[in-house]
Amino acid sequence: MSDNKTTLAIVDDHPIVQEGLQKLLVNAADITIVGCFTTGTDFVHFLKDHPVNIVxxxxxxxxxxxxxxxxxxKKRSPDTCVLALSNHSERSMVLQMLQNGATGYLLKNISGEELIACINEALNGRVSFSHAVKEIMSRPSVNELKDVPRLTKREKEILQLIADGMTTTDIAGTLHLSPLTVETHRKSLLQKFDVKNVAAMIRAAIEQKLI
Incomplete structure (x- = not known):
């Protein structure tokens, strides 16, 4: 019953990875590898004329x-499941792939058994992570671990204006304060967020949904 077979493509520029994946999947009776591609362009061309269940x-x-x-x-073929297979273990990478429509994220240290289990999970409509990725995702990020700082109403105002790119002088003019007072608030904000510079403070404030 070849009609029921899942069509799978591999997009990876290392021939040794492609070979390894083909060997791992040779035991999966219901999966047919329809192509291996070393560039994204080649795969997009292939996808125009060939349905692919999972990549x-x-x-x-x-x-x-x-x-x-x-x-x-996902734009060209919304029904194709995309499983990221990578050496990158940064949480931000995992989130970016999911935001762009990936059904899961696997690290390349995955075993054949786990790979097939993850493919089946993805085909059943579930988000699929390899064991190593589950561990990464279950660890809170540094800013999530920190307590959300308690800010005064004035500090919140100044934080928002700093995030809008205003200088100390601009803020002083807008809020009718002296530049010295604004600087004092700015220092207090850096202290409360426990960061060294404004860029880190804004990033933390966004993560903690304060701006």
Whole structure:
């Protein structure tokens, strides 16, 4: 019953990874590998004329970022499941892939058994992470671990204006304060967020939904 077979493509620029994946999947009776591609462009061309149920997608490709390619694949073929397969274990990468429509994220240290289990999970409509990625995602980020700082009404105002790109002089003029007072508030904000500079403070404030 070849009609019921899942069509799978591999997009990875390392032949050894492609070979390894093919060997791992040889035991999966219901999966047919329809193609291996070393560039995103080649795969997008293939996808125009060939339906692909699931694609194992590397993030580091020679011609395009896998993160952008994921969005492109989902735009052209919404029914294709994209499983990221990467050496990148940064939480931000995982989130970017999911935001662009990926159904899951696997690290390349995955075993054959786990790979097949993750593919089946994705085909059943569930978000699928390899064991190592589940551990990464369950650890809170640094800013989530910190308590949300308690800010006064004035500090919140100044924080928002700093985030809007205003200088101390601009803020002083807008709020009818002396530049010295604004500077004092700015120092207090950096202290409360426990950061060294304004960029880190704004990033933390956004993560903690204060701006």
């Amino acid at each position: 194992l997608l590397d993030i580091s490709l020679p011609d395009v970022s896998g993160i952008d390619l994921c969005r492109e694949i």
